Amino acid sequence: MTPALTPVPFWFLRHGETDWNAEGRSQGRTDIPLNTVGITQARRAAMAMVDRGIVTIVASPLSRALRTAEIVAEALNLPVATDPGLMEVGFGVEEGQPMGDWYDDWIAGTFTPEGAETFQALHDRAVAAINRATAQPGPVVVVAHGALFRALRLALGHEPNVRTPNALPIWCAPPASGRMWEVTPAALPHLPA
Numbered sequence: 001m002t003p004a005l006t007p008v009p010f011w012f013l014r015h016g017e018t019d020w021n022a023e024g025r026s027q028g029r030t031d032i033p034l035n036t037v038g039i040t041q042a043r044r045a046a047m048a049m050v051d052r053g054i055v056t057i058v059a060s061p062l063s064r065a066l067r068t069a070e071i072v073a074e075a076l077n078l079p080v081a082t083d084p085g086l087m088e089v090g091f092g093v094e095e096g097q098p099m100g101d102w103y104d105d106w107i108a109g110t111f112t113p114e115g116a117e118t119f120q121a122l123h124d125r126a127v128a129a130i131n132r133a134t135a136q137p138g139p140v141v142v143v144a145h146g147a148l149f150r151a152l153r154l155a156l157g158h159e160p161n162v163r164t165p166n167a168l169p170i171w172c173a174p175p176a177s178g179r180m181w182e183v184t185p186a187a188l189p190h191l192p193a
Contacts, residue, residue: 002120003127005155005181007174008134011054011141013072014149015064016041016167024099028091028116028147033063041167042068046075047189048169049141054078058133059143060086068167069143080143081136085129088145092116107150107160119160123151130155141169156181 016038020027034042049072059069061082069080092115094100105111107119117125126148133142146164154160156172157180164170169186 003124003131005127005152005174006131006134008138009171009173010130010134011049011052011139011186012149012152012170012172013045013049013068013141013143014146014164014166014168015060015062015068015143016045018064020096021166026091026094026097026099027064027145028088028095029062030095031063034067038064038068038166039071042071043075044188045167045169046072048186050075052139054139054141056133056136056138056140057081057143058083058086058129058136058140060084060088060145060148062087062145065143065145069141072141072143083129083132085125085132086142086144086148089119089122089147089151090115090117091147103161107154119151122148123154126151127155153183156183158183 016034018032019035020032054076057069057073057078058081059065073080092113094113102111112118133140149164150160171184173182175181
């Protein structure tokens with residue numbers, strides 16, 4: 001049986017930009033750091049997270065997500081916990097390659113790159129990691145990755161194959177009725193010059 005999300009609202013934040021993001025390459029588990037744009041994006045996201053009552057930050061241990069979480073944590077004066085279940089999908093032979101048009105087939109379960117994690121395995125791992133995070137005192141912000149959020153979008157009742165912008169805080173709230181969660185991006189402030 002497919003695991004379900006615990007109906008607890010949370011913030012999701014994809015990491016800031018990396019050079020491979022800018023080049024349109026699949027990163028997967030390859031540990032690519034934030035670039036200067038990504039650091040600026042993380043700072044802007046941190047400003048957007050201030051005064052939202054956040055008490056817990058949980059991040060993927062990959063450096064691009066962890067550094068983004070650390071920048072948010074500094075603004076909120078909070079520690080960062082990590083959960084390996086929030087790591088990006090292992091893309092196998094596709095890591096480092098240009099993003100392909102195989103995503104639809106991968107999400108549908110009809111194709112998995114050699115050495116890669118299936119979309120279903122990613123989905124189940126992501127749901128379990130979010131449920132561990134939302135069991136912590138909340139509100140919680142989870143800092144992770146784009147493909148992982150595609151899997152979460154499916155768990156949230158949304159179309160999964162939608163690209164998530166870098167460092168855009170997204171409020172995820174369970175439905176009052178039905179299956180589709182509220183998925184609302186936060187407004188981002190302008191950074192001072």
